[in-house]
Amino acid sequence: MTPAVELRGVSVHFGRTVALHGLDLAVAPGETLALLGPSGSGKSTALKAVAGFLRPTSGRVLLAGRDVTDTPPNRRGLGVVVQSYALFPHLKVADNVAFGLRARRMPRRAVAERVEEVLDLVGMAGFRDRYPRQLSGGQQQRVAIARALAIRPPVLLLDEPLSALDAALREEMVAELLRLRSELPDTAIVHVTHDQGEALALADRIAVMRDARLVEVGPTESLYHRPAEAFTASFLGASNLLPVEVVDADTVRLGDVRLAASSGGLPPGEAVALGVRPHRVGVREFTGHGLAARLVAVQWRGTGFRLDLDLELGHRLRAEVPAVEGLAVGSRVEVSIPDGCPLVRVA
Template sequence: MTLATLATLASPAVELRDVSVHYGQTRALAGLDLSVARGQTLALLGPSGSGKSTALKVLAGFVRPTSGRVLLDGVDITGLPPARRGLGVVVQSYALFPHLRVADNVAFGLRARRRPRSEVRERTREALELVGMADYARRFPRELSGGQQQRVAIARALAIRPPVLLLDEPLSALDAALREDMVAELLRLRAELPDTTLVYVTHDQGEALALADHIAVMRDARLVETGPCERLYRHPEHPFTARFLGAANLIPVEVLGPAGEGAVTVRLGPRELTATTAAAAARADGGEAVLGVRPHHLAVHAPGADLVPATLKGVQWRGSGYRLDLELTLGGRSCPVRADVPDDHGLPGIGEPVGVSIPDGCPLVPAEAG
C-alpha cells in the first residue's frame, strides 16, 4: 500500500474547512469547520435558519461557498459541480421525475454516467431490493405513497454507489407513523451499508439520536457543539445544546466546589446536589452556571422543607401523562420550568404552591451570556 493510499484512508470522508456562505448581507454560514469519518453517520441538528441545510448544499455542490474549502477523501472539490462529486443526495421533496417509472427514476444517475445497460439493470434491481421497492419498479411516482416515494429517492441515490449519502430533512413531509417506519428502514439500511458515510440534516432530535453516531448542533449559521450522540445528550458543554437536544430546563445554581472527577456540588434552593460536568475545575470558580434538567427528571410533590418551592402555572394532558408549566422560586427570583409527570399523578390546581425535587447527576453548563 502506497503512502498516498494510506493518507487517503486516514483522511475524513468529507470535510468543510472554514466555510462561509453569504447572500448579500445575509449570512447563511459563518466559518464552519466540520469533518465526517468514513462509515460515520453525522446528523446536522438545529432549528430552522441555523445553516444546516446550507452546509449540506455546500457539500453537495449546490451552493458555492463565499470562502473556505470542501474536501472529499482529502481532495479539494470546492469548484467541482454536483454531478462530478459522485455523492448521493436525497432532498425533502423527493424530486422524482413524475413522467418516469420507478425503475427509470432509480436508473437515471447511472444512465447519465453512461454505464453499460447490463450494469444499469443490475444496480437498479439491487437498489430497489435494498429499500424494499422491487415490486414497484413499473409504477409511476403518483401511484406511490409518501413513504414509498421516499424509498425510491433513497434507492436512486444509492444506485450510483456513492461513498457519501447526503439526506436533507428526508422525513419531514411524512406523517408521524410513516416517520417512525422510515427511521427503522434507515437504521436497517445503515447496517447493510457500513462503509457508506451519511450526513443527515434534521430539526428533529429524536431522529438525530436514533440514526446518528455523531451530532453537530447548529444555531445562527454557526456550529455550537459536535460530538458523539450520547456525550452531547448526557454531558452537553453549551446551554443551547442542553436546551435543544432533550428540551432541558436551564436552572441557575450556585457552584460550591468539586465533587470528584467530572462532578461538582451545587446548591439549588434548600438542597445541595451533585452535578456532572466535562470540566469540573472550570465550573468551580464561582462563575455563573445552570443545571440542565430534562422535564421527565423533575418530580412534583406537595410543598416540603427539602423541596424547591414552585407555583403551578399550566397543565397539558398528553395521553400518557401531563406536561406541567411551573415557576420555581429561587432566592427571591423566579425561574420557569416544565415537568413531565405520569397520568396517575395527583395534580394541584392552577396557581397553587407545590414542591419540586431534582435528582443528582444532571449536567452543569455555563450560563449563556444575556
C-alpha cells in the same frame, strides 16, 4: 483515516447575509453525522456546500482528501435525497432509479441489475413499473433513496428527508434508514434535520447549529447526557436551564439551596446553568422538605402530563410526570431535582 467529508472554515454569504460562518467539520467513512438545528441555523447551507449546489464564499470542501470546492455537483459522485423527493413524474420507478446510472453510460445489463439490487434494498422491488403519482409518500422517499444509492456513492446526503411525512410514516422511515445503515457500513451519511428524535435515533455524532454557526459537536449519547452549551441542552432534549453558582467540585447553589452536580473543574463562584430534563423533575404535594413551587399549568400528553411550574426562587420549570393525582393548578407543590444533572455554559 482520511475523512469522507471535510469542511475547512466554510462560510457562505448572500450579500450581507451570513448563511454559514467558518464551519470546520469532518465525517469519517461509515459514520452518520446529523446536522441539527432550527430553521435558518445553516445546516442545509452546509449540506449544499458539500453537494456543490452552493460555492463557499470562503473555505474549502474536501471529499476523501480531494479538494472539490470548485467541482460541479455531477462530478462529486455523491448521493443526495431531499424532502420533496424530486422524482421525475413522467418516469416509472425503475427509470427514476436508473437515471444516474444511464448518465454515466453504464451498460444496459449492468443498469438493470443495479436497479433491481437497490430497489430490493429499500423494499420497493415490486413497484418498478409504477409512476411516482401511484406511490405513497413513504414509498416515494424509498425510491428517492434508491436512486441516490444506485451510483454507489461514498457519501449520502439527506436534507430533511422525512419532514414531509406524517408521524407514522416518519417512524417507519427511521427504521428503514437504520436498516440501510447496517447494509452500507462504508457509506458516510450527513443527515440534516430539525427533529432531535431523528438525530438521536440515526446519528453516531450530532453537530448542533445555530445562527449560521456550529455550537457543539460530539457523540450522540454524550452530547445528550453531557452537553457543554446551554443551547445544546435546551434544543437537544428540551432541558430546563436553571442559573446556578459553583460552590465546589460536587456542589452548586440555586438561590439558598445546594444541589449535587459535578462542576467539571469550574472555579467556585462561576455562574453556569444546571440542565434538568423535564422527565427527571419530581413533583409531589408540598411537605416542606423540597423546592417550593406553584403549579401553573397541566397538559395531558397521552403518555403522561406536562407541568409548568414557577419555583418560589424565581424560575420557571417544566416537568413531565406519569400522573397528577393530588396536584391542582394554582396549588403549592414540591419539586425535586436529581443529582448529576449537567452544568452548561451560558452566553
